[in-house]
Amino acid sequence: MMGTSRMFHIFIVLGSAFMILVIILYWKEVGASLQYLHNPVLPGPKVANPVQQQQPQTPLTPSFLSDIDAFVNQFLEPGTGEPTDPLPAETSNQSEKAEERYVPRQEWKIHLTPVAAELRQRQESRQRLLKDLCANDSLTFPGKNRSFDDIPNKDLSHLIIDDRHGIIYCYVPKVACSNWKRIMIVLSESLLHNGVPQRDPMAIPMEVAHADNMHFTFNKFWKRYGKFAKHLMKVKLKKYTKFLFVRDPFLRLISAFRDKFEHRNQSFYKGFAKVILRRYANHTAPPDSVDEAFAMGVQPSFLHFIQYLLDPQTEKDSPFNEHWQQTYRLCHPCQIQYDFVGHLETAEEDAEHLLRLLRVDNVVEFPTSHRNMTSRDLESDWFSTVPLEMRRELYKLYEPDFRLFGYDRPDSILNELLAHT
Template identity: 80%
Template sequence: MGTSRMFRIFVVLGSAFMILLIIIYWDDVGASHLYLHTPVSPGPKIPHPPPQQKPQTPRTLSFLSDIDAFVNQFLEPGTGEPTDPAPADTSNQSEKAEERYIPRREWKIHLTPLAAELRERQEQRRRLLQEMCANDSVVFPGKNRSFDDIPNKELDHLIVDDRHGIIYCYVPKVACSNWKRLMIVLSESLLQDGVPQRDPLAIPRDLVHNSSMHFTFSKFWKRYGKFARHLMKVKLKKYTKFLFVRDPFVRLISAYRNKFELRNEDFYRRFAQIMLRRYANQPTPPASVDEAFSVGVHPSFSHFIQYLLDPQTEKDMPFNEHWRQVYRLCHPCQIQYDFVGHLETAEEDAEHLLRQLRVDNVVEFPTSHRNLTASSWESDWFSTVPVEARRELYKLYEPDFRLFGYERPDSILNE
């Protein structure tokens, strides 16, 4: 009798536990609907035909179809733009929500069309990417893998703004601080006194690069679980995807100037000390960056190039993002970017992109007055680097040169 009673108790407890698991599971996957519904205004009211009997499908397929249908009802294919110009009914919105919403009628109306050469420039850059990805003479690790084969940790540079249907792959040393500022403003991820921050330049630098301010693809797994990759593909298909690049060698010079010619304790301890020990004949370099600068010690640009070419460097850890190749950060052969900006044409490209995204009334790209690294300085910077090392460095970054249309720097490689 006692055994039978214990059995009934276990059955009841087991059933209750299973029901609790089901509730938690569907509450968790339901978060994707909650997250997705905030970016866009409600769609037009369309009369629905009476429901028809449909054959039952497995729950997983039904949920994935729900995601597709939900995104499709708000977005025009390939544009990432909301299809509805204004809210159908704002009577139930809070005052803050009404304040945040910017009706389409208030958006800028451009009386002149976008210059034909700017549209052609983008077409050429996108076409070049497609051609280089299909060209067997352009070889680099990971080129031919599928999007599903990219490890989750390598998707941490793809920032998603669901409010406007935008995906931005940021490349350090290519105006990424200002583009990150714009993404924070657009996604309304930073509040000031309960109201979204609207001034990009008012966002402190430490917050700009704080990972908690940006929702990246690498965070999808934690939020969406096994549906993460499917949802990534939906957004890659529907959202507008962009990145900005610059001449690879000039980017390296900029990274060196910023991280090793200025006092940066983190980069000194993580990288400069290694360079000084390996290549500058300093087995016991100063313990801190302040001590090093006080005695005039820091790795030279030539030491930095040696570090990049040293096979031991990547054995110890992957390249830091500030000098990692763009093809490793943004996966241009797996992701078909809608817009490819160049830092060399940053102002024109930024205006073109913001108009294309239809957010140029919401944000303006901040004009940088900082001392930028000029391409004309390349010869001076590489004068201390042996010619053979320059050629090896070009091989290391050749995919970026060719993918994004930068000419081979023969004047540096043939001296």
């Protein structure tokens, strides 16, 4: 009996030592990534003033249980009120007056009329086109057949997540992305105004709407979740509603040129215009400031811009800027099955349909404002200074976007010698 009891105690001691070793090894392996999991998954820090943003506070050291709870919460259904869907943390510290002004979100609005059949068919057609072109070999482009796991982390920066409502938005610059970013901020309740979440999208300044710390994007998962990042991305891609808005590729290029090179933008002048002027406009020493350049009439032309896009040296130096990078490179439509594809040309109808599909049309409306859109009728004027062969090369560069998103080949530009204006 004595020998049996001693062996029993030895086994207990050895078993306890083994469990402690396992816990130590486990914590060493995943602790670095779990330390971020106690933070709620919000697109950015709360901001008391839309113009002067507060810096995020340094997180406290998490407990093991809080880490596990936060990790489990990522897999719960959004919009249920259970623990992934709490009120903003600041709400509990607001004044009674602020609490009276706060109106809780009212999801699941009941609609008395069905969505128009035309709108449903439009979405079905756009999604079917994407699926077909991604599945067959009639269209090829770099990265088409890679898996989601093979997409570099830096190429996931345009996917914005709203965990409150289970939404993923891939933003494409020059396609109403400012207003859609505003809507994502309102839905995530990540911006405070007078102590309560901002409800008016158009009250959010442009610089705040585009501020990186206002949005939680896929490329930030690695810092927060470590080795679990890619798995959590896939979970959210499977469960959440994913959407993007696109635009005729050539008209988007014209819009980008007008916005970034015809206005005084020091950042784009220094980073791009000076390079274009030196390479294609024979300005060996362009002015240092955009104000001086405009005063001297030294600006790149649209032809210079097209030459810059077609020059192989451009991509050797660095990837295209997001304002003229192809949509398929920004949003990866052959790796991500989008639930909604909006077009800028039908923006109002598509936005109303989408917000209703997301069941947030009682929370926010898509801002209706005058858009300085480049007309299709003016497209020929813009390309009249571009040689025919260069136009055809440019189409090849952006052909995947034309075909994936259902835009007709611009034959009037690609097959005709346009008169210079």
